[in-house]
Amino acid sequence: MSLRFEGVSMAYTPGAPVLTDIDLEIPPGEFVTVVGASGSGKSTLLSLVAGLTRPTKGRITLGGQAVEGPGPDRGMAFQSPSLYPWRTVERNVAFGLETRGISRQARRERVAWLLDEVGLTEHAGKLPGSLSGGQQQRVSIARALARSPEVLLLDEPFGALDVQTKEDMQLFIRQIWRDLGTTVVMVTHDVEEAVFLGRRVLVLASDPGRVARDLRVEPFGEGLEVKRTAAFLAVRAQVEDLVRREHRAHLAAAHA
Amino acid sequence: MVSVDSPPVERAASPAPRVKLLKTEVSRRTAWILRVSSVAVPLVVWWAVSGSGIVPDRFLPAPPEVWAAFAEMAASGDLQNDLLASLGRIGAGFALAVLISVPLGFLMGTVGWAQPLFEPIIGILRYLPASAFIPLLIIWLGIGETSKIALLVLGVVFFNTLMTADVVRQVPRRLLDVSATLGAGRARVAARVVFPHSLPGILDALRVNAAVAYNLVVVAELIAATSGLGYRITRAQRFLQTDKIFAILIVIGLIGLTIDVTLRVLRARVGRWSA
Numbered sequence: 001m002s003l004r005f006e007g008v009s010m011a012y013t014p015g016a017p018v019l020t021d022i023d024l025e026i027p028p029g030e031f032v033t034v035v036g037a038s039g040s041g042k043s044t045l046l047s048l049v050a051g052l053t054r055p056t057k058g059r060i061t062l063g064g065q066a067v068e069g070p071g072p073d074r075g076m077a078f079q080s081p082s083l084y085p086w087r088t089v090e091r092n093v094a095f096g097l098e099t100r101g102i103s104r105q106a107r108r109e110r111v112a113w114l115l116d117e118v119g120l121t122e123h124a125g126k127l128p129g130s131l132s133g134g135q136q137q138r139v140s141i142a143r144a145l146a147r148s149p150e151v152l153l154l155d156e157p158f159g160a161l162d163v164q165t166k167e168d169m170q171l172f173i174r175q176i177w178r179d180l181g182t183t184v185v186m187v188t189h190d191v192e193e194a195v196f197l198g199r200r201v202l203v204l205a206s207d208p209g210r211v212a213r214d215l216r217v218e219p220f221g222e223g224l225e226v227k228r229t230a231a232f233l234a235v236r237a238q239v240e241d242l243v244r245r246e247h248r249a250h251l252a253a254a255h256a
Numbered sequence: 257m258v259s260v261d262s263p264p265v266e267r268a269a270s271p272a273p274r275v276k277l278l279k280t281e282v283s284r285r286t287a288w289i290l291r292v293s294s295v296a297v298p299l300v301v302w303w304a305v306s307g308s309g310i311v312p313d314r315f316l317p318a319p320p321e322v323w324a325a326f327a328e329m330a331a332s333g334d335l336q337n338d339l340l341a342s343l344g345r346i347g348a349g350f351a352l353a354v355l356i357s358v359p360l361g362f363l364m365g366t367v368g369w370a371q372p373l374f375e376p377i378i379g380i381l382r383y384l385p386a387s388a389f390i391p392l393l394i395i396w397l398g399i400g401e402t403s404k405i406a407l408l409v410l411g412v413v414f415f416n417t418l419m420t421a422d423v424v425r426q427v428p429r430r431l432l433d434v435s436a437t438l439g440a441g442r443a444r445v446a447a448r449v450v451f452p453h454s455l456p457g458i459l460d461a462l463r464v465n466a467a468v469a470y471n472l473v474v475v476a477e478l479i480a481a482t483s484g485l486g487y488r489i490t491r492a493q494r495f496l497q498t499d500k501i502f503a504i505l506i507v508i509g510l511i512g513l514t515i516d517v518t519l520r521v522l523r524a525r526v527g528r529w530s531a
Contacts, residue, residue: 052433070436082430086452086529095448096438127529140434147439 001063001150002027003049003183008058009208010044017208018044022058024202024211026185028150031177033198034187035239037247041209042187046153049185050076062150072096075144076153079160081136083128089139090115090124096146114142117179118172134165138172145180152177154186158193166190167224170197191243195236196220196227203242206250213242317499322506325499334488335507341483342473343511345401349408350469357413358458361420366450371421378414386411387475399480404473411472416465423457424450456527463519470512 205212220226306318397403477486492500
């Protein structure tokens with residue numbers, strides 16, 4: 001099911017739009033990364049798709065159906081894992097499955113499969129507080145995947161992790177994407193990450209937020225070492241320049 | 257001329273003063289010694305002063321006399337009856353206050369209209385001292401159980417409502433957002449997310465307010481009652497039995513401590529995840 005933005009604008013306060021006239025079509029199974037300077041409305045874009053925020057103009061559709069509010073067809077994970085600290089890892093993952101008439105047995109199998117997929121089977125009975133940051137984020141992603149969403153929305157999911165863990169998680173999320181074929185829309189402030197993961201990189205402009213560039217990125221290769229290749233570095237530099245330009249414009253606008 | 261070559265530098269007094277941290281810790285052993293002294297020292301001072309004869313026995317009875325008074329009241333069964341009467345009132349009044357304040361506070365912490373509707377009036381009411389209501393409550397409800405239970409409710413309900421509302425409001429926004437994206441509606445989020453997240457904090461509020469209820473019941477019984485620990489104190493006063501008053505005060509203190517420790521243990525069990 002494809003995800004469409006049709007003339008979407010969003011303003012928290014009237015007259016000060018965060019996003020204006022976004023028109024986008026994201027076909028099913030695509031991995032889209034979104035970068036942009038602060039104030040470009042990256043997070044708002046995801047929030048709109050999640051249905052946590054309503055557009056002031058235009059509409060968002062998923063498979064032709066207008067998005068009217070949050071729903072399990074769009075899973076989401078944030079920079080802070082936001083797990084239920086009183087629930088064990090497996091019961092965190094099961095949360096979304098408890099809301100429908102799913103048999104206990106089916107739920108248990110699904111949770112076991114998800115924990116295996118994210119590599120946390122041995123931590124099933126632990127409380128989130130005893131896990132590392134990267135592990136918590138895996139739980140958060142497994143929880144978002146529990147109801148087999150059409151779209152997985154990731155809002156700077158690895159922003160708070162150390163560099164090594166972050167790279168592990170990049171390989172991890174790509175594997176998840178390959179295995180499940182879910183559409184992924186990921187917001188990040190890390191251009192390298194955006195270019196490494198995204199098959200399509202959206203660069204947002206600020207004041208108000210809009211799509212400045214919609215770049216298609218050919219896969220460079222599998223491992224982390226592609227980050228050192230000339231081809232990768234060239235694309236990365238191109239995107240960085242775009243983001244930097246928007247950042248400067250944003251600062252200038254703020255001082256004007 | 258001001259030199260522009262070097263930035264202004266504050267010359268440090270030499271040698272640099274040693275900075276001490278505000279928070280300090282003691283060893284477990286020292287902590288235990290301090291804990292024991294915390295109770296033992298006042299007890300020893302009491303014993304010494306009452307034994308020295310500086311203060312007349314009538315004003316400050318010695319520990320053995322207090323113990324004897326305690327044993328006498330316990331043997332006659334008065335103490336047990338009074339204790340049960342007081343605890344029964346606390347149980348009824350506190351339970352009623354909790355049944356009103358927790359749902360109300362929950363509402364104020366979650367639903368947008370409840371906060372502006374209830375906060376101002378509760379904000380005013382909670383500053384009215386509950387004990388000042390005793391005369392009014394006696395006029396309205398008589399000197400029976402109802403007025404005493406009503407006093408406890410008045411003394412607890414407003415504070416507990418506002419404290420519950422504060423705790424409920426502290427549930428992180430992200431957690432609510434995530435729950436919504438997982439398909440959980442309002443009722444489900446309230447029961448499965450907001451309530452468990454708030455429970456340790458609600459128990460903290462209950463612990464604070466249980467002490468208030470416990471204080472108020474004795475006050476209520478001092479003024480108009482025919483049973484209860486407060487009543488027993490006023491009776492002892494009439495006959496100048498300070499030994500009995502001391503014994504009852506110690507009982508009140510120990511029971512209060514028991515209630516506190518019980519709630520603390522419960523809180524620790526429920527809130528293991530938040531530790």
